[in-house]
Amino acid sequence: MNYKKNISAFNLLISSISLILLGLFILFYTRNFLNWFPYITGIILIYTALSKFYSFYIKKLNEKKILILIADTAILIQGIIAFISPKIILFIFPGFVLFYSTVLGIIYLISYFQNKKTHTPHSTILLIKSIFFFVISILVITMNFYYKTFIITKLVGLYLIFYGITIFTDFIDEEIPKSYANKMIRKISIRLPVLFTMGILKKTLTKITNYLNNEENKNDSIYKKTDLKPNLEVLIHVKETGAGIFGHMDIYYKGFVISYGNYDYATYRLFDSMGEGVIFFIKGKEDYIKFCNKYHEKTIFDFGLNLTDEQMKKVEEKISEHIRNSYPWLSPKDFYKNSNKKFDDYASQLARETNIKFRKIKRGRFKNYFTFYTNCVKFADTILGQTGIDILNLNGILSPGSYYNYFEREYKRNNSIVITKTAYHPKGIVK
Structure with missing residues (x-):
């Protein structure tokens, strides 16, 4: 099982362009994206579940655990629900943001009290971050469903654009490598959450x-x-x-x-x-x-x-x-x-x-x-x-x-x- 180098500059370029184009489409054609998103998600979930069932039965895996079968069945049910009730799938974006921002708000609040206790400089920044994420959570809860889904989806598009730009910088580094001796200042690089x-x-x-x-x-x-x-x-x-x-x-x-x-x-x-x-x-x-x-x-x-x-x-x-x-x-x-x-x-x-x-x-x-x-x-x-x-x-x-x-x-x-x-x-x- 050799760990071979297999990411070429061309792959980086294609990946970056694809992400940027997808991000632009979501950003400027948000309603069209939301109309198709549940069905696309349903297709992906059903395909994933059927593929896993194939691996489970046809390939005769050594360990057939009931939990694996239950998990695959759950994925299949989610895919079917996406077609029957598309609106439920649209809860994904605001639901994720609500959960994520609340967790981050709690983490930063605990970190703030921890740093304040030890008199760590600039600990107030952690409190500001905590308040910021709690405000996002409150807005997600109180805003109109379609409005918050619309806004959050646009933010997803914006994120994909910046993520694509990050990968494009990797492409530039691959084609025109900089001397690492001179690359001592950390650049802003958007990665996966x-x-x-x-x-x-x-x-x-x-x-x-x-x-x-x-x-x-x-x-x-x-x-x-x-x-x-x-x-x-x-x-x-x-x-x-x-x-x-x-x-x-x-x-x-x-x-x-x-x-x-x-x-x-x-x-x-x-x-x-x-x-x-x-x-x-x-x-x-x-x-x-x-x-x-x-x-x-x-x-x-x-x-x-x-x-x-x-x-x-x-x-x-x-x-x-x-x-x-x-x-x-x-x-x-x-x-x-x-x-x-x-x-x-x-x-x-x-x-x-x-x-x-x-x-x-x-x-x-x-x-x-x-x-x-x-x-x-x-x-x-x-x-x-x-x-x-x-x-x-x-x-x-x-x-x-x-x-x-x-x-x-x-x-x-x-x-x-x-x-x-x-x-x-x-x-x-x-x-």
């Missing part, structure tokens, strides 16, 4: 798992995209079940895995989604990857980047900045080393299995960890941003899936600093 990227890791993991279920594919032969060796690696984690499906993200640089997270269980709050922020440094990545594979059944996607000297200098400056803004911290296992108790928290497990050093953040926005905002990805992004990587979501919230989606696309391009990709699965390695 975070909710759409959350399922990407799970879907990719399923493909890897199915592939490695064949014994002949374990420890597959290496496919080299280039003879260059990466000098920085990004490790993106995902699990089959539980909260791990949303992923985790580390950086491997100059022999050390660097990670930020909610590792002090004594400070857990709000269903373990909040706590005091902790960084760890693990010497070597082999033991860490084995630990993640064996004890937590995680799959790790490792993307290798080839950086210039200037980029590495900026990365090192940012890492040093985080070290200066932290102090040594011990896991319960090491803090209570004379205790007979066997600590089973994540930090203690890591301390037993790897050569690790923990540090706790002193001040600033990473003083407190929050799963949905100041998380592992946000921290890693402060370091990766020094390389000029141009991933940026409109709402400012990043997920491991956002980065995976970005790196997957960049890896498949010719002119990219993302040069290698490896999947470390509990059943084997795919390169």
Whole structure:
């Protein structure tokens, strides 16, 4: 299962033009789009359901789970409803916006109080963002159905135009590559909303798992995209079940895995989604990857980047900045080393299995960890941003899936600093 580079400049150009044209059509012919949208959606849903039924029965999948059959049936029913009652399908856009804006409003409000408590500068901006999203939610609830559907659909068209422009800039970079040494300022780049990227890791993991279920594919032969060796690696984690499906993200640089997270269980709050922020440094990545594979059944996607000297200098400056803004911290296992108790928290497990050093953040926005905002990805992004990587979501919230989606696309391009990709699965390695 070789990860081959297969995105050509022509594909990027066609994709960008298609998205821009679709966005323009939605923007200027909104009523026509809304008239046809339910039926087009119905056709897609019915086709998808029938295709899945075909895979379920004709291809004789190894695991015929009843939940899969129920899910496929639900898709088929939705497709039929789209034809019987088209108006119901039109609730998709306002319903999605209501849900998304409400969730973002809550996240920013929690982040505001969290940052205010630690006296983090500019925390008022988070309050303003929270109010903005709550206002959108109220408008969606109170506005006339057809009017709000009309306005929101136009915004979707506008979004597709900007997304298409982003892909067009990728086409320009592919045809007229810039020197990454000079590409140190992050450009505005519209990517998929975070909710759409959350399922990407799970879907990719399923493909890897199915592939490695064949014994002949374990420890597959290496496919080299280039003879260059990466000098920085990004490790993106995902699990089959539980909260791990949303992923985790580390950086491997100059022999050390660097990670930020909610590792002090004594400070857990709000269903373990909040706590005091902790960084760890693990010497070597082999033991860490084995630990993640064996004890937590995680799959790790490792993307290798080839950086210039200037980029590495900026990365090192940012890492040093985080070290200066932290102090040594011990896991319960090491803090209570004379205790007979066997600590089973994540930090203690890591301390037993790897050569690790923990540090706790002193001040600033990473003083407190929050799963949905100041998380592992946000921290890693402060370091990766020094390389000029141009991933940026409109709402400012990043997920491991956002980065995976970005790196997957960049890896498949010719002119990219993302040069290698490896999947470390509990059943084997795919390169």
